[in-house]
Amino acid sequence: MVHWSLKRHNSWVQLAGHEGNFKPSERGQILKKFSQVENSCLEALMQDVLRPYVPTYYGVVEKEQEKYIRMEDLLQGLERPSIMDCKIGVRTYLEEELAKALQKPTPRKDMYQKMVKVDPEAPTAEERAQQAITKPRYMQWRESISSTATMGFRIEGITMEGGTVQRDFKQIRTKEQIMETFLSFTRRRKDILAAYQSRLESMKVALQESAFFKTHEVIGSSLLFVHDTKGHANVWMIDFGKTLAAPSHMSLRHDVPWQVGNHEDGYLLGLGNLAETIKSTIHQLEEDQETMDLDQ
Numbered sequence: 619m620v621h622w623s624l625k626r627h628n629s630w631v632q633l634a635g636h637e638g639n640f641k642p643s644e645r646g647q648i649l650k651k652f653s654q655v656e657n658s659c660l661e662a663l664m665q666d667v668l669r670p671y672v673p674t675y676y677g678v679v680e681k682e683q684e685k686y687i688r689m690e691d692l693l694q695g696l697e698r699p700s701i702m703d704c705k706i707g708v709r710t711y712l713e714e715e716l717a718k719a720l721q722k723p724t725p726r727k728d729m730y731q732k733m734v735k736v737d738p739e740a741p742t743a744e745e746r747a748q749q750a751i752t753k754p755r756y757m758q759w760r761e762s763i764s765s766t767a768t769m770g771f772r773i774e775g776i777t778m779e780g781g782t783v784q785r786d787f788k789q790i791r792t793k794e795q796i797m798e799t800f801l802s803f804t805r806r807r808k809d810i811l812a813a814y815q816s817r818l819e820s821m822k823v824a825l826q827e828s829a830f831f832k833t834h835e836v837i838g839s840s841l842l843f844v845h846d847t848k849g850h851a852n853v854w855m856i857d858f859g860k861t862l863a864a865p866s867h868m869s870l871r872h873d874v875p876w877q878v879g880n881h882e883d884g885y886l887l888g889l890g891n892l893a894e895t896i897k898s899t900i901h902q903l904e905e906d907q908e909t910m911d912l913d914q
């Protein structure tokens with residue numbers, strides 16, 4: 619967990635991603651380590667119909683000889699926010715990462731260690747002998763044990779009302795498990811769940827209209843769910859570090875399976891399943907309420 623205390627009412631919380639990538643900034647803003655890919659995306663998104671769904675971009679700054687992207691702090695103004703990071707899409711690695719691994723496999727010991735920590739039986743005999751696996755192998759395995767491969771999204775991390783960051787969601791895979799997680803994350807608040815569902819529905823409309831979305835393969839990006847005790851609730855698109863322009867003749871659909879070379883990411887499959895899961899969670903809440911009313 620990375621946790622900085624800032625001179626402001628709430629404190630910066632990082633649910634997922636690489637440690638050391640963020641720096642506190644002026645009130646209402648954060649600094650993220652510069653990447654050309656993410657910077658170009660945020661610049662383009664400020665001119666796109668998706669602008670209301672992404673943190674506002676304020677340009678590039680240099681601090682202590684390091685370049686950063688300055689962007690809106692999405693937690694600003696929230697009272698002890700609860701936050702969930704959902705990585706979206708059926709694929710979490712770039713086609714170019716796969717091509718590189720095929721051409722020149724680079725076995726990684728750290729990824730092998732992460733794998734056996736979750737499931738000691740997961741490596742093959744050859745991988746066990748090497749005590750190492752390639753990145754696409756690790757990423758595909760992560761996709762298969764979570765809901766990424768089947769539902770096109772997975773929960774990466776959660777924090778509730780300023781509590782500790784929970785990151786133990788690697789094997790949350792079924793719709794029922796995800797519904798349970800949403801129920802506890804929202805403390806069974808129907809108004810919050812309804813606000814999330816409605817935001818996802820309007821996001822879907824904007825995505826279908828977006829010129830940026832048609833022309834970009836969105837990999838490893840997240841939806842950040844944030845709400846607070848006062849009932850503010852919102853969902854944001856974040857992390858465009860692996861969002862690349864598709865080859866110029868391609869217009870991506872985002873709702874079809876990925877095959878090598880088609881650059882599809884399954885983003886809309888994930889968004890649809892996520893919205894549907896939240897809808898089912900609301901139905902379950904209503905049914906539970908009816909049962910309780912009948913019992914009384």
Ligand SMILES: Nc1ncnc2c1ncn2[C@@H]1O[C@H](COP(=O)(O)OP(=O)(O)OP(=O)(O)O)[C@@H](O)[C@H]1O
Pocket residue numbers: 631632633634635636637639648673689690691692693701703838840842856857858859
């Ligand atoms: N604009 C923002 N406002 C508030 N919190 C943010 C914002 N952007 C990111 N975060 C927090 O930081 C976490 C990591 O963000 P992000 O995914 O952009 O980082 P990353 O290091 O690029 O991740 P990855 O390693 O998966 O590529 C998010 O889960 C969220 O908790």
Ligand SMILES: O=P(O)(O)O[C@@H]1[C@H](O)[C@H](O)[C@@H](OP(=O)(O)O)[C@H](OP(=O)(O)O)[C@H]1O
Pocket residue numbers: 710732753757760838860
């Ligand atoms: O969540 P886990 O299981 O810890 O696995 C990491 C996660 O998938 C990150 O998204 C990925 O970074 P990118 O998305 O930037 O590729 C990172 O690769 P890395 O170790 O090569 O940075 C993985 O180790």
